Amino acid sequence: MEKSDQFSGRVGLIFAAIGAAIGTGNIWRFPRMVGANGGGTFLIPWLFFLFIWSIPLVIAEFAIGKRTRVGTVGSFRILVGRKFAWMGLWTAWISTAIGFYYAVVAGWCVKYFTLGVSNGLMNVESVDVWNAFLQDPGQVIMFQFIVIAITVLAIWKGAKAIEKANFYMMLSLFAMLFLTLALALMMDGKDGTFDGFIFMFSVDMEILAQPETWINGLSQSAWSCSAGMGMAITYAVYMRKDEDTALNAVTMGLANNSISIIAGLAVLSAIFAVSDDPLSVVTGGSSAITFLALPEVFAQAPGGAVGRWVMMSAFFLSLSFAALTSMISTVELCVRNFVDHGIERNRAVAFTAGAIFLLGMPSALIWIRMDSEGVAFPEFLEVQDHIWGYGLMFSGLFIAFSIWKYGWTKWRGMVEEGTAEGGVAGFFKHGMSGFRDDYINTGDNDIWVPRIWDFIMYFAFPILFTVLIASYFGDLISGYDPWYAAFDPFDPHGAGIILAFWGFIGVSFVFLNDYVLTRRPVYLGEGPWWRNLHRRSEWEMRESPLFRNVPEGAEASIAELPGGDDPLIVEVGEVPPGWEDVYGDVLDAELT
């Protein structure tokens, strides 16, 4: 049994959250989205949705985690009710499932850093380097392993270690990116035009008027900030009492976007400086731009051999750090849920890391195909991304749902007590602001979140969610003739396979809700438990305890919440009633 854990201070939390938000999406996806969506035109919807979607959602997440003091599964159990713990499991699963292949991708980044440092990207065909690497299972697995090993090292010791790793990696990332940007601007300005800069900040009204631009801006903002992923819930668990959720969210969102702009400007400037047809380079397939185009572009950096070495190494180092810090948050999100349910941190980390390594292996190894241009790509990994990528939207929906339900329940209660009027007007007055009043503007806050947040969560969110999902599936289906062929669950690129996996996961999780999450079998027999799986007498179904991580001075009551008045929800270090036989010994051992 452990003690409550917390970040050492605000800086630690901010850096951890920024590290989680900043990932490969900022450095390799963002420049492509800018290129494909009309340069500066794209910045408008992308910034707009930072304030309309990402920041409000992250505020909600921070607020939830800060109050419940448990990971995603426990948060839903406490905030929404026992029946809804599976929503938290969904959130955790989507993040972890993405983590399976994200570790592989992070491995690529680290590999390219090692190549850059060792001048392995000079005077070679970058396609050959890429193809040789991707088709060498030993290499890909090795770097996947390295990434997971670094991640484990960073989170093994809990919040303090996480913040330290994030702090140093993020600081280096800022420095390296600025260095890259400076060199890129030098390249761009060499011919006296700065056309990369101009493109990045020019608005094309025609493109701005296209709905697609706005949808792309929304999805980029959502993914890039990890909004709705449950990451902010997880890190908020280690928040101190006086942290301000809103200010943290705003800081994190803006920091995330500023890194995107720096990375975008660096990449675009460099490409525009050397390419005859920069837009084709930027808008092509995504791994292509990062691992094929950029090495060739950076090979033309100013400053001779040194300049080239610096640019190559700096860029891929920042890319690696971006990927690693995101990996840390992914693993921690999963680990936190295990720890909440009474599993020792060491075991949870080892198990999660092992699972991510093993289940990521297929993405690293199989279906390595060649596209029509002779560039290798990992199709299994791509299919995984296809299946789980949009699951994130549902994680966001569940978080929004928890807020809707909270406001609604609070208002109904007030109506019954006679302290609020019924009807639509009453709901607008008392229900809608419920979550914001009780969780966000708590009095600890530095900035006051205005009523617009309620409108965003209650109205803008469902509309945007529907538009995103409809446009995604609409696009998928429109590529099929007849349309229903998209629903063939055996087509790895169709809509059917997504729904099949989501359906399977969703249904299983609803089932697990009562058999693993809120009640679970406990082994009471002698000897290793797996030998006695078949002996029902050795097992007992018990209500599951939940251990809240409440740092000193950060207590806030949860008794009023739907799942809060449960005696089995205790603070870390306490023994839940009825579980003395399981946790009592350990506790004693630790106290001595």
Add this chain to the structure above:
Amino acid sequence: MRNARAILLALLLLNSVALTGSLAAAQDDDEPGKAPEDLWSIEYVSQSYPWGGDSDAQFDSFHDLLSMRQRMQYLAERNPEIFEFHDGMPGGVNDRGIEMDSDSYKGWYYKDEIPWMKITGGAEGVEGGTCDPFVGDCGNYADRPDVLLVGVHHAREWMGYEVAMLFLETIAHYYGMAGGDNDGDGLIDEDPWGDADGDGVLDDDGDCLMLNESYQDSNGDGIPCGPGDLGVDEDFSEQWITDLVDTREIYLVPMLNVDGNRYDREEFCSEEAWESCPSGGWRKNLRDNTYTGTTPFPDLQPGVDEDCDGVDLNRNYQFEWGWPLGATLPLIPGTCTPSEDERAGVANNDVYTGPFDTVDNDGDNRINEDHVDGKDDDADGLVDEDWDGGNSEPETLFMQDMTEMNDDDGDGASDFKATLTWHSYSELVLWPWGHCTGCSATDEAELAYLGMQMAEMSGYDPMQSSDLYPTTGDFCDWHYGVHQSFCYTIEIGTAFHQRPEDINHIAVRNLGMPFYLVEFSDNPVERARVGLENWSRSHWITPPANVSISENGPIPIEMCIGEQFPWSSDINASHLTWRMVKPSRIQSDYGPTEWLPEKWQKAPFDETGEQCVLADGNNGSLIVSDVPVPDDISGQLHYKASLGTMSGTYPFQYPAQGQYHTMTIPYRAAFGNTGLAIMLALLVATAVWGGLGVALRVMMDSGKDEPALSQDEAH
């Protein structure tokens, strides 16, 4: 493929480690040359067709009349816009003024109707156009050339309907599809039928030649990488097939002699005819030759008299009927000379032409004074009005009436400009004449040219029909002689009854020819002349590497064409077809670039007045098409040219067979305005870094009075 992948995917999610080991083991392969599995998809290598279905539909076993008809009906139901299934014809008053009904075309013995398919596409499809009450079909268009494809005149020649069915399945599956990767090698439409690039090698993409030698002759005919082998002509253009179906009317009669075929399968040989009738089988229809209808004697043979009954349908057409060349005529009607051994293929009654005509067809009280030969033998001003015989059978009447009553443009002549009939066996491509030796047809050069093209894509021997052996009253002589239709007889394969394991590769080897015939059906003579002049191959269109992209404005694509080539500058006849393909704005993060094609558009060709050098070294004229690609678009330009002639032949395509060139077009417009860009940059910087600064400031401030706040217990 999909299923296999998804199952693999599910398995891997459950048990990743065990499988990855076995995968690594499968990788080493050091033999010289590749194995088929290295190049192509498993589905292609095992020749399993993407349309599924039972073993008949997969061409692993023979259809019979019933299963063939059911499959045709099924395909017609699945593709109602291009297929219309028919059983026989409703009839009416035919071209010769005789009242016919649906019974008139039923076989003598089993009374089955002849199943056939009308195929045409386009905007209105097979349900649009005009409907023909006699033939019973809709989808008739005056401006679409018509094609007639007929299998199984001879009952035992089963491959005839199998090739027809593969032709049908191919259209059903590939019509309207985007260019696809039929063989799973990652390339699209890279190897069409025939020698598309003119290098004398059928395997245009050279993939068969990359195989280890032991795999190169997959059909076992002794010719490595020959027609019908894996990797040869395996990735044809879906667009080309679609274009053909949209601009032609195809009449497909897979099994004309249904009566005889049933008899061959059910009585004369057996279901496994390749065992029981290794070199023979039933050939004719089931006319009862011992039944005179007028004699007082009862019919001596109420069933089928295997020694005497039946008419050779391919000796029963009226043109030059009765010239006893390679055929037997009845000396006394209703008599016959018993054969020696029909099953062994020794028979002297097998080519019976059918009875003499005893009707005074023109009512001038004389009979048979002007037989069908295209001349006015009796000098009465009428041609071929009183025939000697022929077209006496339900099956040949069916062909005659379908041909003569199919006149969409109302000019009194049949619309079939090209016809094809499938026979077995000997691996030959034959063209008229058949009835005379040492003679030649008016269009001999053109007939031979097109025939030789078909022979090239199948590896069959081309020859004039009578060079094989002279015939009388055959299908092609009648179609060419009476209707000037370019008619070809294909002698498929190496046996009357092929073994089931040979159906597939023989059918594949024969698949290109009917499509080619459908293509040239719009104007066979002109097509052949263009080919004879070598225009198709000496014309060239600027390849992507040579296109000059100016800084702005349209992109000129040039063509060099023969100076005498009768092209029409009307945009509907001759045009450059182009489209832009842009990368999708939402790319998968880890996959290959996804492209979104726009719609194809047309741009006209103009004469430049300049000369150019054709691919064969002769002088040609340069024409140019300015493609209006906007400056602010980058992506890929796809282009191809279609030329039509003054007399309406359309299209001659460059590059051939629905392929197109692909080139990259850079973004050519300005990227933006410097001043405005700086303004937006400042705005964004203010929003992001300004906001960040404010946030950090607030944070610092609150940090100072932290103790105070942390003691403050809210709520």
